[in-house]
Amino acid sequence: MTTNLPRLRAFVSDIATLLDATAEEASILEAGKTLLADLVAHDDWLPDAFAQPNPERYSQHLLHCDSRQRFSIVSFVWGPGQSTPVHDHTVWGLVGVLRGAEISQAFQQDGERLEPHGPPHRLEPGQVEAVSPTIGDIHQVSNAFDDRVSISIHVYGANIGAVRRATYDAAGRPKPFISGYSNTVLPNLWDASKSL
Ligand code: FE
Numbered sequence: 001m002t003t004n005l006p007r008l009r010a011f012v013s014d015i016a017t018l019l020d021a022t023a024e025e026a027s028i029l030e031a032g033k034t035l036l037a038d039l040v041a042h043d044d045w046l047p048d049a050f051a052q053p054n055p056e057r058y059s060q061h062l063l064h065c066d067s068r069q070r071f072s073i074v075s076f077v078w079g080p081g082q083s084t085p086v087h088d089h090t091v092w093g094l095v096g097v098l099r100g101a102e103i104s105q106a107f108q109q110d111g112e113r114l115e116p117h118g119p120p121h122r123l124e125p126g127q128v129e130a131v132s133p134t135i136g137d138i139h140q141v142s143n144a145f146d147d148r149v150s151i152s153i154h155v156y157g158a159n160i161g162a163v164r165r166a167t168y169d170a171a172g173r174p175k176p177f178i179s180g181y182s183n184t185v186l187p188n189l190w191d192a193s194k195s196l
Pocket residue numbers: 087088089139141
């Protein structure tokens with residue numbers, strides 16, 4: 001199967017156009033949700049190199065970072081049973097499931113403590129959810145499956161791998177965290193010679 005990179009290239013362009021048009025978070029999340037839902041409704045574009053699980057821990061592959069670091073696009077690959085620590089983002093983010101399914105548990109600060117906010121919910125392929133300091137920024141995400149890989153595509157309002165943020169321990173204490181990325185090379189979106 002050929003990899004439909006023009007689909008990802010068009011998504012990059014659409015997000016940049018959206019951010020040129022508005023800086024208002026609610027508008028970005030609303031329009032961005034529609035764009036990401038359309039991207040993850042099609043599973044023909046993610047190169048295999050960015051869909052490989054690591055048996056040790058979940059992977060976060062940078063697919064694209066805006067030249068002004070206004071946004072980044074990341075593929076999260078969950079091996080069977082893998083999950084993130086409880087963490088925040090500090091910027092807006094959109095999460096869309098491409099393959100498998102994920103369980104997301106939101107948390108909120110209650111004084112010194114961190115409490116689950118609502119029940120865990122399951123995200124199926126094609127579904128998109130949003131996070132941000134305004135609408136709820138702390139969560140834990142897990143692969144819904146213990147026998148197969150799940151993959152979600154995330155868009156954030158910054159170069160997320162370089163953002164100073166936090167993970168939280170069982171007592172709700174924040175620990176400084178800069179996630180980085182799992183990959184050292186990016187997909188080449190820009191050779192349009194075969195897809196003009
Ligand atoms: Fe997250």
